[in-house]
């Protein structure tokens with residue numbers, strides 16, 4: 238059941254306590270409670286004013302419900318290029334970021350997972366090894382408009398029997414055919430790829446999203462905590478529960494002599510602190526910032542830094558908070574000769590009300606998908622760049638760059654004009670950021686530095702992405718449709734100097750919202766990293782981390798599908814440990 242207050246729980250004895258009912262946390266909750274002998278408590282910080290059962294609208298829709306973000310985390314980051322603050326949004330609601338994201342379903346490349354396996358020494362994280370977990374997660378469904386999808390994906394690489402709905406675009410955009418015509422005209426790196434989720438993502442494909450045939454968001458809350466699961470007698474979720482720390486007890490098994498099975502939390506930041514103990518394990522699934530924050534608050538991190546701050550260092554794991562990796566994205570926009578774009582939906586309430594009425598009546602229309610684009614493209618940079626700077630990608634089939642065509646401005650458009658947009662991102666960055674804390678108050682916001690472009694490869698790659706976008710927009714098919722580049726883009730051509738491109742990049746970079754890696758996995762016995770390949774925190778007992786913070790490298794694609802993989806395999810590893818008897 239879902240409770241609003243810990244005091245209301247009939248029993249306070251649980252085998253497992255999961256911190257964070259987000260993307261990966263709810264997978265673990267679901268899978269562990271398949272075993273009726275295991276009892277599970279989920280403590281979720283968000284969900285007081287909205288929960289995922291209400292937020293089933295696409296993020297960029299205008300159907301009235303706004304996603305909630307933990308704005309505590311949005312104020313800190315500093316761009317390495319200049320001083321702009323870049324919001325780092327995370328979901329702060331049951332379902333976590335899967336309840337607020339743009340629903341892109343991208344697994345990444347086979348190389349990404351093979352690199353996970355190589356650095357952790359665990360074949361279970363390889364592309365071959367994770368097929369099982371991708372299949373347990375995915376439930377491929379027909380798109381909302383029930384159009385013929387043959388040739389738009391490769392059914393042999395998909396699962397139709399999992400829990401989390403995935404579908405192709407359910408609303409045709411009038412630029413759909415032009416997007417692929419331009420690809421055919423240009424050739425070379427512009428080529429069609431039937432299915433970017435096959436492990437080989439390079440090229441232009443139809444976009445897949447975590448959306449149902451009914452046009453509803455499939456989040457980890459609507460799927461893994463659907464009524465048939467949340468009604469299990471051995472599963473309780475308490476909302477509005479902010480965890481501050483995990484508290485140690487003596488252990489003879491662990492190298493530090495410590496076990497962490499007690500969780501401290503509050504309902505009100507100024508209110509009393511409660512504790513609950515897991516008889517088997519505590520699982521941190523608070524996400525890339527939440528989990529690292531709780532570890533640091535608990536004295537698990539860089540001992541020198543923690544001592545300096547006045548927090549008793551208990552376990553010296555200097556990698557906590559390091560290795561933060563995200564995808565920087567830049568938007569490019571063109572004015573177009575059409576009124577059939579998504580712009581009016583995002584700025585004109587009469588239009589959005591009509592679309593909402595259509596959705597409510599038919600389950601169809603422009604509101605079934607989360608964004609104005611129905612395609613996605615991945616590229617590698619020129620070899621001259623990898624020769625000069627080294628290759629930060631996971632392998633030769635892995636992209637460095639992503640491009641997202643949109644039939645309209647991405648987000649809230651200017652008051653007038655109709656647009657075509659290309660979002661371009663560096664998806665195999667070499668740069669690393671970090672997060673840390675500077676207060677003994679466990680609820681003070683952490684300090685986050687995404688470190689964008691701190692490596693020269695990344696800025697060179699982003700320049701190349703801009704030149705690719707400009708070339709793509711100049712394909713013959715766009716003649717008469719694209720009228721002119723918009724805003725500062727008007728001063729730029731593919732032949733522009735690097736300085737000119739850099740200025741545009743500096744002024745328009747933002748986060749694609751994929752931060753990962755602050756609690757990275759490494760091989761057993763490695764002298765870096767925070768968790769072992771079985772996701773146990775190194776050197777202690779009773780504590781695992783299961784969420785996107787454990788990625789040792791960022792995947793070369795949006796991060797929710799890989800976060801689901803972490804959840805599915807994490808749950809299986811935990812179950813196997815206790816079901817062996």
Ligand SMILES: Cc1cc2nc3c(=O)[nH]c(=O)nc-3n(C[C@H](O)[C@H](O)[C@H](O)COP(=O)(O)OP(=O)(O)OC[C@H]3O[C@@H](n4cnc5c(N)ncnc54)[C@H](O)[C@@H]3O)c2cc1C
Pocket residue numbers: 256257258259260261262280281282283326327328329330331332333334335337338339340341342343478479480481522523524525526527528531749750751752783784785786794795796797798800
């Ligand atoms: C705006 C946005 C758009 C995105 N778009 C896409 C996309 O289109 N496609 C894609 O693949 N990926 C996308 N992502 C990224 C993807 O959704 C995330 O990488 C993934 O969902 C992370 O899963 P997680 O389990 O690690 O963390 P989350 O799903 O964020 O879960 C963490 C949970 O822990 C809770 N929590 C945090 N701290 C505490 C605490 N102290 N105590 C208790 N609970 C706590 C949070 O409230 C949250 O519910 C997007 C993310 C955002 C924010």
